[in-house]
Amino acid sequence: MRITCSSCHTTYQIADEKVPEKGAHANCPSCGHQILIPTGGAFEDGSEFLPGEYSGDPGHTITFDFQTVDQSSAEVSTLLKQVSEQSSFLSDGVRYHLMDVRNGQKFPIQRPEFTIGRSGCDIALSDPEVSRRHCSLKIYGDRIVIIDMESTNGTFFREKKVLTAKIEPGERFRVGNTTLKLVMERDQ
Numbered sequence: 001m002r003i004t005c006s007s008c009h010t011t012y013q014i015a016d017e018k019v020p021e022k023g024a025h026a027n028c029p030s031c032g033h034q035i036l037i038p039t040g041g042a043f044e045d046g047s048e049f050l051p052g053e054y055s056g057d058p059g060h061t062i063t064f065d066f067q068t069v070d071q072s073s074a075e076v077s078t079l080l081k082q083v084s085e086q087s088s089f090l091s092d093g094v095r096y097h098l099m100d101v102r103n104g105q106k107f108p109i110q111r112p113e114f115t116i117g118r119s120g121c122d123i124a125l126s127d128p129e130v131s132r133r134h135c136s137l138k139i140y141g142d143r144i145v146i147i148d149m150e151s152t153n154g155t156f157f158r159e160k161k162v163l164t165a166k167i168e169p170g171e172r173f174r175v176g177n178t179t180l181k182l183v184m185e186r187d188q
Contacts, residue, residue, distance in 0.1 A: 007033035076163045083145050083164075088112035088138040093187045096139065098123060101172060101179040109182075112139040115149070116175060129153050129176030137182070144182050146173055 004010070008031040023038045089112050090096060096109040098116075107123045114122035117134040125134075131151035138145045147164045148155040156174040157165040167173060172181045 003035055003037060005031060005033055005035050007031050079145065079164050079166060080147075083138060083147075086140060088140055090139055091141045091184075095185045095187065097183055097185075098137075098180050099183050100125075101181055106183075109139070113137070116180075117149075125175070125178050127176040127178045130178060131176075134175050139182075142169055142184065144169065151175070 005028040008028060010028060010031070023036070025034050026037055027033070028035050090109075098107040098109065099105070100107075111122070113136065115133060115136045116123045116125065116130070118125060118127070118130050118132050121133055131149070131153065133149050134151040135149050135155045136147045138147070144167045145164060146155060146157065146162070146167060148162065153176055154161045155165075156162065157167060157171070165173070167182070169182050169184045172179050174180070
């Protein structure tokens, strides 16, 4: 479920299985304001929880670390199983590159599977918050899967710390202090 702080309007993603049965309160890491977290099943359709929509009685106040991995083990297992059953490939007539969103630097991609890190990787970033071997990406034509390689500071997608995620071309993800996106350009 997605929750939004009523004070600073920062949105967070929380796996339903991490929320206590009666819901809870947590402090927003951005502003410190107390956030109501409804029960895990209250928003099963994936909709966003906005303050004032939920009338349930939250059981207690919890310390919720919004920076911990917020993916269910089932979600991770399912995606990794799908990845292992398919062969990665680059589409014919398409040029791929990763782009650093902040400075526009482009990193050409020549293979459907590659690693990102500070050193010893296919794409080396000069970001001290990036681990030596931070994450890997696998390309399946126009679908991309990112897999964190037990990095120290984590891999983030849609403001959510993930172990693995399926992303679309043009969507952004963050490693350390570097925000990247995969760009596909069709040959003319």
